[in-house]
Amino acid sequence: MPVELKVGDLAPEFRTQAIGEKYEAEQTVSLSDFRGSAVVLYFYPKDDTPGCTVQACGLRDAWDELSARANIFGVSVDSAASHEKFIKKYRLPFPLLSDVDKKIVASYGVWVEKSMYGKKYMGAERSTFVIDRDGRISTIFRKVKPEEHVTILGKALGDAAH
Numbered sequence: 001m002p003v004e005l006k007v008g009d010l011a012p013e014f015r016t017q018a019i020g021e022k023y024e025a026e027q028t029v030s031l032s033d034f035r036g037s038a039v040v041l042y043f044y045p046k047d048d049t050p051g052c053t054v055q056a057c058g059l060r061d062a063w064d065e066l067s068a069r070a071n072i073f074g075v076s077v078d079s080a081a082s083h084e085k086f087i088k089k090y091r092l093p094f095p096l097l098s099d100v101d102k103k104i105v106a107s108y109g110v111w112v113e114k115s116m117y118g119k120k121y122m123g124a125e126r127s128t129f130v131i132d133r134d135g136r137i138s139t140i141f142r143k144v145k146p147e148e149h150v151t152i153l154g155k156a157l158g159d160a161a162h
Contacts, residue, residue, distance in 0.1 A: 003109035007140060011039075011131040012107035014097075018073070019083040021095040026080075029073075029097070031135065038070035039131040040153065041097075042144075043110045045124045047078045047086035055126070055146035056092055062150045063093045069157040073097050075104055076124060130156050 005012075015030040023029070031039065042059075044052045056074060059066065066072060074096040078086075083096040097104065105111040110125040128149065130139035139156040141149075 003107060005109055005129070005137055005140065007137055009137050011041075011129065011135055011137050012104075014104045014107065016104060017080055017098045018095045019080050019098060020087040020092060023095050029095075031131070034071050035135055036133050038133060038138075038157065040066075040070045040072040040128060040157070041075050041104075041108070041131070042072070042128040042149070042153075043075045043105060043108065043124050044126055046076060047082045047096075048089065051126070051146040052076075053090065055144070055149050056086070057090055058146070058150040059094060059153075060090065060092050062154065066150070066154065066157060067094070070130070075099055077102055077105060128153060 011031060013031050015028055018027055018029045044055055046052055059072065072094050074094065076096070077099050079100055080098045083098055086092065087096065099105055102111055105124050108129060110127045111122060112125045113120055114123045125142065126144045126146070128141040128144055129137055132138045141152055
């Protein structure tokens with residue numbers, strides 16, 4: 001049974017490799033590094049797939065506006081090498097977190113059973129968590145539609161920024 005986090009809960013701590021933006025090769029980050037500022041963790045299924053690319057490029061195109069309001073990280077179970085290719089191919093200005101051991105997706109309750117063409121498998125649910133300056137979850141978006149992500153995130157960050 002996956003974890004069921006709620007608005008107001010303390011966001012689960014993590015430590016993992018960050019790829020892209022200002023992060024050097026094999027540099028690790030943890031949630032506690034960002035206490036005092038808002039953080040967005042957007043979980044997505046897989047690098048360089050159609051929906052994930054739409055979502056990432058939407059964030060890229062709204063980066064100046066969104067990055068002024070929060071530290072934004074994409075999170076998937078892809079490897080650092082996969083993330084590097086994805087960032088380079090689409091010129092993504094934000095860092096991606098590599099969760100190959102699936103600890104972050106499990107602690108946020110987004111590693112779930114999925115179904116495609118009648119086949120069941122485990123995968124990351126497309127979900128976004130907005131975490132406030134005190135490390136508490138202020139907003140959760142589950143089963144996000146890639147083309148709507150920037151709009152709903154912008155509204156949530158407008159609220160969270162004040």
